[in-house]
Amino acid sequence: MVFIGCSTGGTSRTRPCCAKELTVATPLSDRSLYQIDSSWTTDAGTTLKLPSLAGRPQVVTMFFAHCEYACPVLVHDMKKVEAALPASLRTNVGFVLISFDSERDTPAALTTYRKNHELPPNWTLIRGAPDDVLELAALLGVKFKKDARGQFAHSNILTLLNAGGEVTHQQVGLNQSPEETVKQIRQLPAP
Amino acid sequence: MKRQATVQVAVALLWALAFPCLVQGQQRPAGKTPEGMVLVPAGRYTPLFRAEKDPKDFPVSAFFLDVLPVTNGDYLMFIRANPKWRRSTMKRLFADGDYLQSWAGDMEPGPKAANNAPVTHLSWFAAKAYCAWKGKRLPTTAEWEYAAAAGLTRADGENDPEFVRQVRSWYATPAPETLPEVGRSRTNFFGVHDLHGLTWEWAADFNTAMVTGDARGDTGLERQLFCGSGSEGAKDTGNFPAFMRYGFRSSLKASYTVHNLGFRGARSVDEQGK
Numbered sequence: 292m293v294f295i296g297c298s299t300g301g302t303s304r305t306r307p308c309c310a311k312e313l314t315v316a317t318p319l320s321d322r323s324l325y326q327i328d329s330s331w332t333t334d335a336g337t338t339l340k341l342p343s344l345a346g347r348p349q350v351v352t353m354f355f356a357h358c359e360y361a362c363p364v365l366v367h368d369m370k371k372v373e374a375a376l377p378a379s380l381r382t383n384v385g386f387v388l389i390s391f392d393s394e395r396d397t398p399a400a401l402t403t404y405r406k407n408h409e410l411p412p413n414w415t416l417i418r419g420a421p422d423d424v425l426e427l428a429a430l431l432g433v434k435f436k437k438d439a440r441g442q443f444a445h446s447n448i449l450t451l452l453n454a455g456g457e458v459t460h461q462q463v464g465l466n467q468s469p470e471e472t473v474k475q476i477r478q479l480p481a482p
Numbered sequence: 483m484k485r486q487a488t489v490q491v492a493v494a495l496l497w498a499l500a501f502p503c504l505v506q507g508q509q510r511p512a513g514k515t516p517e518g519m520v521l522v523p524a525g526r527y528t529p530l531f532r533a534e535k536d537p538k539d540f541p542v543s544a545f546f547l548d549v550l551p552v553t554n555g556d557y558l559m560f561i562r563a564n565p566k567w568r569r570s571t572m573k574r575l576f577a578d579g580d581y582l583q584s585w586a587g588d589m590e591p592g593p594k595a596a597n598n599a600p601v602t603h604l605s606w607f608a609a610k611a612y613c614a615w616k617g618k619r620l621p622t623t624a625e626w627e628y629a630a631a632a633g634l635t636r637a638d639g640e641n642d643p644e645f646v647r648q649v650r651s652w653y654a655t656p657a658p659e660t661l662p663e664v665g666r667s668r669t670n671f672f673g674v675h676d677l678h679g680l681t682w683e684w685a686a687d688f689n690t691a692m693v694t695g696d697a698r699g700d701t702g703l704e705r706q707l708f709c710g711s712g713s714e715g716a717k718d719t720g721n722f723p724a725f726m727r728y729g730f731r732s733s734l735k736a737s738y739t740v741h742n743l744g745f746r747g748a749r750s751v752d753e754q755g756k
Contacts, residue, residue: 321573321574321575322573322574322575323575324575326573326575326576425686425687425689426736428689429606429688429689429735429736430575430736432735433689434689434690434691434732435689435690436690436691438536439536439537
């Protein structure tokens with residue numbers, strides 16, 4: 292398997308060029324999330340396949356832009372993880388926000404979200420088709436339900452994926468201390 | 483086989499030329515019911531729990547539902563055509579270590595998994611893949627619950643005391659080690675067998691049941707199911723089986739395989755193959 296590198300437009304946002312490239316084909320383990328083939332769209336409007344996130348740890352959460360309460364806190368929790376990482380690791384960890392809201396979270400809406408929340412380039416914001424969202428949520432153990440107002444009730448979980456896309460740790464709940472997640476990231480083998 | 487298919491296509495084409503309006507008619511909602519399925523007419527689904535501002539019930543469009551749960555024999559054909567779903571090569575992401583545990587071998591259901599008994603010990607991914615192979619999909623929770631709410635002689639099973647008694651008695655009985663054959667029970671009002679009384683079944687959106695062991699901490703809605711106030715806000719506090727199903731679904735993960743959890747296929751009426 293060949294992973295897409297810096298040079299292709301589709302993933303330039305998700306992989307800053309200071310990040311190490313995955314040059315050798317690494318077989319995915321049978322627990323890797325990167326085995327799924329769904330296509331996603333980033334806030335930049337480009338197509339993203341999950342294997343393009345491989346090669347370094349990713350901290351992942353599911354969210355939606357219209358969320359009034361939980362998601363801003365979740366994003367804040369992710370920022371706390373990022374801030375607590377040693378500088379040497381920070382450039383090599385990605386952060387991914389996956390939207391539940393296939394309808395409203397268009398690339399434009401995600402672009403606005405990135406701007407409003409001042410999310411740096413190593414943060415990837417994606418949206419996908421409802422079936423693919425359901426599948427990815429199932430893989431992450433995330434439950435969600437749309438209510439009549441179009442809001443989503445959802446699990447509040449940050450998931451740490453290792454470089455090969457395996458779930459290695461989950462931080463459950465809101466307003467959590469980043470300590471354990473950071474410890475888990477530090478324990479991952481250097482890419 | 484191939485020749486036969488060619489002949490069928492040719493006949494179909496001739497038929498289409500001769501009776502264009504008839505062929506067109508088949509794509510309408512009132513079209514032909516696929517083999518082994520029944521048309522469950524449109525109705526309304528009243529969820530057990532709902533968010534404060536949600537309506538009391540939701541419309542369910544007419545859909546096709548398999549009359550019978552998928553059997554070990556059916557599933558064997560799927561594996562023959564799709565060897566990557568064999569037990570020995572199953573990827574852990576898509577099914578846990580108990581996948582098809584009751585089978586004797588990769589291509590052999592064996593004595594504990596009779597040909598005509600429902601296939602169980604399989605994950606949501608496996609159930610979904612089987613349905614896709616059949617040009618079907620898993621029923622949604624709303625569709626499944628709506629179909630399963632029908633009694634033996636009327637659509638509103640809750641007003642059918644005999645049906646309520648039978649269902650409760652099954653939910654109170656542990657599953658036998660070797661599951662009985664499908665289709666032994668009476669069909670319900672819609673003509674569907676075994677929605678109760680044989681196994682639990684996967685729903686496409688099982689992960690929209692918001693109650694999990696850790697939900698108290700990680701979700702913002704539907705906390706009503708817990709502790710003393712467990713049934714507060716529920717539509718029918720006497721519907722013990724619905725509580726069980728809701729709780730069971732919410733405890734599942736997509737890769738889980740369970741001894742008494744099987745599935746059946748569904749298909750939308752207006753979208754062929756969907």
